[in-house]
Amino acid sequence: MDEDAARGSAICVVEHNENEGRDSYLLKEDRLRRLLMQEHCKDKPVAVVSIAGGARRGKSFLLSLFLRYLRAQGSEDWLDDEDTPIAGFAWKMSSKRVTTGIHIWDEIFTLRLPNGEEACILLMDTEGTFDCEESLAHSVTVFALSTLLSSVQIYNLKDNIQMDDLLHLQDAGPENEQFRFQFFTGYGRLCLEASDDKPFQNFLFLVRDWRNHHEFPYGSEGGQVFLDEKLQTSDRQREEVKKVKEDIKFCFTKLDCFLMPYPGEKVAGDPQFSGSLSDVQKDFKDQLRQLVPQLLSPENLVLKTIAGRPITCKQLFEYFKCYIGVYNNRAEIPEPKSIFEATAEVQHRNARDEAVDLYIQKMDRLLAETPVPTQRRLNQIHALLRMEAIEKFTSSKKMGGKEISGKYLLLLDKNLHELHERYEIQRDGREERTKSELMEAATRVLKEYGEDMAEVLRHIPLLTAKELRDEHEEKKTRAIQNFMVKEEIADENLFSRYKQKLEKDIESQSALHFTERQWKESSADRELINTVQSTVWIYCSQMGNSCGGAVISAEELESEHKKHYEEALDAFMHRTRNTLCPYLVDDHRDNLMKRLDEQYRKYAELRESQERQAETELMNAMEEAMEKYNEMMSKLLVDLMSEEKLNSMHANYRQQTIESFQETGKKYPHLAKKHMDDLEGRMSNEYERYEAFRNSQELQAEAALNDAVKRSVTHYELEMSCLCDGKDTADGGRQGGRSGATDGHLLTDEELLDGHEKYRKEALDIFWTTGGQWMHLAEKYKEELEECLRKAKYELEKKRRSKERRVRSLLEKSVKENAEDYLGETRMKKFYGEIVVDEEELKENHSEHRDAVVRSFVEDPHGDWAPAWLVEEYRDILETTLDAWHRALETKMAEERTNRKQDADVVGLVAAVGTTVASAALGPGVAVGAGAAVGAAGGVISQLVGNTRWRNAAVLPDPASIRMPLNWVVGRSTDEGDESEKNMLEEEPE
């Protein structure tokens, strides 16, 4: 199926029913209203194309082709698409018909007419007309209704225009003679009486399956000739036929005829025909291309008119209702008069409606005006429009008489009056709405103003009163401006009333905002006062801390003040940085500064009084400390002490004193300094005094020490001289065999040293009995003492050595002399080269002479001046020397004895004699000094001397060569001694 066809359908708007032999017609009002009252069409003029005629003659088929044309919007190729089947109105070849009555395609087409106006097209199908099954009355009714309602009625005929076909228009059947002649002519005449216009519009005889096209060609031209021929009247014709023909020509504005070719067997006879255009004969299609635009193109479209005026879809709906009503209200087919009256009624109604519409339209426009019109203006306009509406009503063409006109005029006036009242209410309503809109706007604007001001008041920092006033002015101006937007919705008076009220409201609300601001400012001010107070407290507590302990100097106080003052100001500024009212801060800051200055003055006074107290306290402390110092120092002077010690003690006490003073002093550092200096000065002075005292003590002590040194030295010298001179009885026992030899008293070196040590100690002891008191001085004097002792000792030693040397030289001389004596003639000389004796004898001689010589040495008078220990030493030397000489002589003599024995052996002397000879031979050298000691034995030996002299040489030893210790002593003295000692030694006699 075609999509477009599927889109719409033919709806039955007038349904025919038959009840108990009586026809009734049901108007499907709702359907029809829905269709005709659509916005796009209800007020547009409409062309109604209707088709009527016998059943199954291709009416619906043709309407479907009209649909196709309309949907193609008059395009040239509207018939070219052969694939799309012909569809829309039900046109099937069926013996069963659809619902009888009037059908309308439920799609109203619009098109623009050549004059630019938009118009609608309605396609109307009729069913059941002129069917033998139906009553003729019914067919005539449907035919009449569709003719009354259409602007183009197509009378669809087959093959030819029969006289019957014409009669059908009149003939309601034999039982309705009256109607047969009355309807078209009667109605037509009534219409013509009322106006110049013909009652019906275009009428087209459409002859289908036209075969006689050779005589009358297809289309309208042939049709026109054919119709003219058919409608010709002649005297030969029946009266009724002539009447019909005349009535037809008389009633319709335009009569046309169109000869349509046969569509072909497919269309006409094939039950399987699907509606495809390819199955339709070309002639048919060619004629369709002529026929359809002739009816439906904008140029050819015929609008539906009543009494010469085009009607709209909406009015068409009224006529539907009116005519169906007329038909249904009668027991039989209505008289033309009824139709006429009904039509006149609708016309008047439409005229009134139009007048009312005009009034409404203009009043609506007035009511839509902004500002809403005043009551006065509404009444004025109403009066004007009322006249205009009445004028429009009276001037419109209508059928019917004065009666109906008067009735409708009254009705119109009543309607207008009612409308006027409605408009008044409406206007009042609008005015109320305007008022409430103004009220709302004023409230909103006032609220906005309030919110703005609240926002402004929330602003940190808080605005000053002047700033708030400025803000208020600005916000108020803005509020009024915002309100002014509504100026156009109300008339001047009304608006200015609301505006004034708004201004008053804003002013009274502003008072609240000003009060709030004032309140906020007061609390900010209180806060600032509190901040000043607490800042002063903090300053005071800080200053209290600074000045609370020790008394500080005025400068320090000032600097503390400056510091805390700055801190206080900073703290104040910091704490007030977020204040709501910064513009108040300066005043409070000035106040703060003033109060801080006041406080500072109090602290300065306090400080001064504290300082005075502190001075007194410090003075006392200093005096006390000084007293203590003096007390301690005085104690020191009881005994002499070294300057260093005194100094160190002074330093110690000084420190103690200072510390003691500092106990107080540290409390007042800046004041203590001066007192401290004073204290130190005083201590220095005192110390000088103590020092002088000590010095004098020291001088005394030194004198005592000096004295002690002298006494010690004297003691030493005394004791040592006793020792050296042997006067000390205590030393008597040591004199040995030399007692009484006072001059010969000589100490050994060791003895001297021992003595020295002993008396040195005694001297030191003596010294220390004094020096011990002043150890710090004594050392020096002790050194001095030691030096004196060392010198004394040295002198003693020197003296002793010199004496020892002298003694020694004398002893050496004596040793030599005695040795010489030993070698004398009378002693041992005879044994050297002269007498040879045996060993025993020699030994005896030696012992004898030796002992004699030694005894002589020991008993020598030198014992008076030589100490025993030296004599002893030299006696040993002597003995040793003599023994050595003896051993040497013995050795030599032994050799000699050997020699002699060898001689004796040769001469044969007796051994005993030999011995005597030998010993005699040894004696001559010694015999000179020997004397009587040799005795009797010497006599024997001397007899033999001349005979027995030594053959080997026996040399006599030299006493000068005896080795003496003096050399060593001298040597040693030279080593350690000085020049003077050497000289002294040189002077010594050998």
Ligand SMILES: Nc1nc2c(ncn2[C@@H]2O[C@H](COP(=O)(O)OP(=O)(O)O)[C@@H](O)[C@H]2O)c(=O)[nH]1
């Ligand atoms: N002979 C003939 N048949 C036609 C013509 N047009 C349509 N038909 C056929 O006639 C039958 C009835 O058509 P329909 O439109 O329903 O007739 P209606 O009852 O007048 O509406 C259908 O089978 C059509 O194919 C025509 O011009 N000539």
Ligand SMILES: [Mg+2]
């Ligand atoms: Mg049909």
